[in-house]
Amino acid sequence: MAEPAFKPGAAVRVRDLPVKGHMRTPGYIRGRKGRIETLQGFFPNPERLAYGADGLPPVPLYLVRFPQSEIWPGYDSAGDSLALDIFEHWLEPAET
Amino acid sequence: MALLRARGLFNVDEMRRTIESLPPEIYGRHDYYERWLYTIERLLIEKGVLTAREIEDRLAADG
Numbered sequence: 001m002a003e004p005a006f007k008p009g010a011a012v013r014v015r016d017l018p019v020k021g022h023m024r025t026p027g028y029i030r031g032r033k034g035r036i037e038t039l040q041g042f043f044p045n046p047e048r049l050a051y052g053a054d055g056l057p058p059v060p061l062y063l064v065r066f067p068q069s070e071i072w073p074g075y076d077s078a079g080d081s082l083a084l085d086i087f088e089h090w091l092e093p094a095e096t
Numbered sequence: 097m098a099l100l101r102a103r104g105l106f107n108v109d110e111m112r113r114t115i116e117s118l119p120p121e122i123y124g125r126h127d128y129y130e131r132w133l134y135t136i137e138r139l140l141i142e143k144g145v146l147t148a149r150e151i152e153d154r155l156a157a158d159g
Binding site: 021022046047049050051052055 | 106107109110112113116143
């Protein structure tokens with residue numbers, strides 16, 4: 001199994017991939033910046049399983065935490081955050 | 097449902113994909129398990145296990 005690309009604490013941005021078929025990353029989080037909280041494990045890719053493929057090799061799934069102010073314009077409660085499970089192919093490194 | 101999955105006829109991700117692709121008028125008019133039923137039918141047809149005609153004929157016979 002490949003090494004996970006991101007370590008806990010790493011800054012990441014959610015890739016804004018074309019919307020096509022069955023996806024496991026919600027639209028509102030695309031392009032937003034967050035931080036890797038933890039690696040949840042490796043799982044067969046559900047976006048391929050959805051089309052009858054075996055989803056292998058398993059892909060890393062991370063818990064990524066986003067400040068609410070990063071997601072909602074004008075959000076002013078700085079301490080609030082949202083954590084989402086996001087597969088590695090949806091993430092790219094971000095500047096800190 | 098459990099049997100269909102255990103037999104490897106389809107997986108839960110294929111179900112989710114198929115539920116998402118139900119036409120809005122079907123999705124909006126039916127409840128949770130009715131959507132499952134539509135989805136099971138569609139997947140079994142997609143995979144060539146049953147044909148739409150076989151399902152229609154059987155329903156007509158039982159009616």
